[in-house]
Amino acid sequence: MELEVRHLRALCAIADSGSVRKAARQLGMTQPSLSTQLHRIEKALGGQLFFRETTGSRPTPLGHSVLCRARPILAEMRALIDEIAAATVRDRDTRLHIGSTSSRAVAGWLRRLRARLPGTDPTIRIDVSANALLQMVAVGQLDVAFVHEVEGAPLRVPEGLAIHELIAREPQFIALPITHPAAARPVVKLADLADDQWMVDPTVDGEWAGLRRIWTAAGVNPRVVHGDYLTAADLVAAGEVVTPCQPTSRPRHGMTIRPLHGDPLAVRLFMACRPDAPLAAPAEALFADLASSYHEIAWASTVYRAWLMRHEGPLPVAT
Structure with missing residues (x-):
């Protein structure tokens, strides 16, 4: 002890x-x-x-x-x-403390916040745990947090937080080697990946539970290795693993990104804040900048843009 x-x-x-x-x-x-x-x-x-x-x-x-x-x-x-x-x-009047799980929307969000609030110094904390970020908002260590909630694995949202939903159901895609037989198809079935080795980051809240749910539903039981998704991208490009990824992810040399048939794996994206907290700008303005940033990266992604056009959205309105 x-x-x-x-x-x-x-x-x-x-x-x-x-x-x-x-x-x-x-x-x-x-x-x-x-x-x-x-x-x-x-x-x-x-x-x-x-x-x-x-x-x-x-x-x-x-x-x-x-x-x-x-x-x-x-x-x-x-x-x-x-x-x-x-x-x-x-620091309350001069700093804006924001947190986020991993997202390519963060860079554009920060850029827009600096333009909106020239006298404010936004700081960012990136964490794999959405639950930890939400708790930090609840106790005042963060002003706002942008997080994702894996479908079927609800987050522990502290009581009293105001939730601004960005996307109710964002599909999660699959990153696979360019040499994979399924890479030539516009949409990949889970059955096509049953014999592959998957890399999963179990530290991401809800990730492991969400994947096990869709594997069970599809009747597959793939081999799994644990690691972070930055390492996973390198191993995908090397032809060693496949891995789930955000639809806005950028493919690298040796890798391609494809939607999964039926979109079995999805997340909800939302921004959380304390409704009574003094913020450098109204929560609605902070959320508008986040939505605009997400819109920008979503339409810049060839694969995600094609998916959105087939499914007719939904995307947050760009402002």
């Missing part, structure tokens, strides 16, 4: 209140759970930290030693939190 800040906070609460019962109440815990935690801490440190007496709990010599080190650490943590909070307040 490694000591964490919460453990140090618990020890100081017991020492300051003189009672496990009172400390538990202060920490929002039950007395049995705090007692169990204390026993684990003492076991990890190899000695008793408090004398249990009828009048309460008082530190042992070892306890005094631990507390002398714990209190400065907690004080430093409090100072760090206060400093970060103060910096956040200072």
Whole structure:
């Protein structure tokens, strides 16, 4: 067991209140759970930290030693939190913190935001976890987040966030070697890829569950290797794997991108923000810039443009 800040906070609460019962109440815990935690801490440190007496709990010599080190650490943590909070307040009017899962729309979004808000410095955080980005918006670490939600694998959207839906169902395409027999076809069936090795990034929220769902429905059980999608693109070009990809993805030498027959794999794209958060611009304006950027890259993709024309959209209106 490694000591964490919460453990140090618990020890100081017991020492300051003189009672496990009172400390538990202060920490929002039950007395049995705090007692169990204390026993684990003492076991990890190899000695008793408090004398249990009828009048309460008082530190042992070892306890005094631990507390002398714990209190400065907690004080430093409090100072760090206060400093970060103060910096956040200072930056609120001059910075726009946005987050996104991987998308080619981000570059154009940033370009449009800088043009719309010349006195603001937009910063971007890219993360494979849409759930993590949404949580960061909920707690104020990000102002807005643009994420994708794999069909059949709902995200954990924190209560109270405002959702601006960009695309209800964006089809996911397949990247395969140019030498693959199916590369000559305009649309590829999952059965055509049953004997191929697929590369999947299991750290992307919902990705693994979504793929297993469509494989099961199609009655295929392909070989799978795990890795990030940047590496996957190199291996596709080398003829080693096939991999799912966004319809706006750019093919590279040795690779081609094709739609999947029936569009079995899809994601929902949306922007999330806190409705009461002070933003550098109205959420509707930020969303309009995102929609315009997505429209730009969607129509620049030959394969996706052909798919959109066959299916008559839908795309966000370019502004």
